[in-house]
Amino acid sequence: MSKQVGFYLDAEACNGCSVCLVACKDKYDNPIGVNFRKVIHHTMGGWEQDADNPGFLAPKISSYSLSMACNHCETPVCLEACPVGAISKREEDGRVLIDENTCVGCRLCQCCPYDAPQFNESLGVMTMCDGCVDLEGTGEEQACVAACPQRALEFGDMEELRAKHGNAVQSVEPLVDPQITQPSLLVTPHRNSKPMGGSANEQ
């Protein structure tokens, strides 16, 4: 398999501060409402039998945050949905890129289950995280990665990220089934989260 770059997120470490989002927005000078990166605050839980007080119910509620951008998927649905061929997957590193010169702004790429493509009204085209492709070869970190005060984000070769973070998974709640697009994403789940398929509450 050819090289594939992607993001790693340590959801244990992410505290949802959104500095990543701001750093990205600042770098790309994106208008209000256009965010290449997002922070999802996922809350779950409910009433559970209280072990200390049999017969009583206690609220067991927990939450965690997930910082998400384009996952440069291996089988991206945005690319297939684009009627004009403006989205491509770069041979050398698997980045999914939008060509703003040929995008007609029809927004069909919003079929992305991660909500990565963002419509820029003033440009009339879709825009998206390009993994800070401009920094290639400089040794500098991606804007979001560099900004994270928790050091919860990494970007790089998926093989290397997988080797480094053995316990990481490809998806956690509330993200969609990773089989759909094969995201280049690795997440060390928050202790309260379950990998795809079950919710913490169901146990």
Added chain:
Amino acid sequence: MNSNETYVLVGGGYAASRAADCLRLEGFEGRILIISEEEHLPYSRPPLCKKGLLEEIGIERLPLRHADFYARNNIELMLGKPVKTVDRTARRVKLAGEISIDYDKMLLATGGRPRRLPIPGGDLKGVHVIRNYEDMTDLRSELKPGARLVIIGAGYIGLESAAAATSMGVDVTVVELSTRLMSRVVAPVTSEFFARKHLDHGVKLMLHRTAQSFEGKDGRVVSVRLQEGEKVSADLVLVAAGNVPEFRLAADAGLECEGGIVVDDRCRTSDPLIFAAGDCTRHPSVRYGRRIQLESVDNALEQARVAAAAMCGRRDRHAHVPWFWSDQYDLKLQVVGLSDGFDEIVVRGDPDQPGFSVWYLRGQEVLCMETVNNPLEFMQAGRWIGAHAKVDARILRDATTHLDDAVINKPRHESVLARV
């Protein structure tokens, strides 16, 4: 805004899905309910006759928006529920099982259905059409290398299916009424270019022929009989002879219809509370000065945007430059504008090679352009058509010139393609 109101969107395709999205973008805070007879979230149809025939594509790869989008925007979906009747006096729609739903405003976005040919044998096993996901899986399950597939109709869907099927080793014959491929939508040079490509890939083309009947044995199709006297053996038939707008609900409810639901340039029907968008409509073209019917993704999206604005009481007109595309083999045909009323055709580039473009001019104004694998010129043409740019045909014709040099009146740079 109107937070106590219920807007019902009938249909589960591009138009309904985009209208729901645009209603929220317009700031509508009331209830939005999409009612579709299909079981699936609104999904993408173009792959059904392209990649979807070549390989198994699960429906989960095709939604226009994922479930999370509808949930986030508080858009309700009732799937697998055909609307049976519309009572305009009571402002109520009725579904099967005595379910009825009251609306304050309604959008009809019921799309179209494949045209069935009025010839004997259409209901034999092995005779297919493609409009929805199940049609595709049915056809794909029968496409085997060596099987003989006869496709009736050399329009976009017929030819895209031909390209997919021949790539799988299916023996494909296309029967077409006209003397050339895609005759309603492209110029003769482009038809010829695609005819050569299909022949190179082993597709047999039978042009200027009319299917007379499908002949069967034990209830299954075995051949197609042509009016010209020939008989073509077939294990499978795909009827790709165009679409008929689905407007029965509207007609039954007494809305003005004319081979489709008649709407104005704001997508309003003859009932001020009912709007319509997409394949099911007939609309006046502000740009082209007559009533037209377009069956395209672009048109469904654009009309949905305009309809949502009108439903929210905002004035916006359906005036944008329409565009179309078709994927056959590794060729992407792109068309922008409508060619009606042209008086000159200019071909730029070698019409034997992908990259050439065909320009339709009236006087010196560009009306329409089609091209193969040349997205940058397509974009430029769209801008020019939107700006009523005039060009010098001599410069345009010479592919060694820079395209920008062909324009005479430098148009304002404006983005005219599907702006949402």
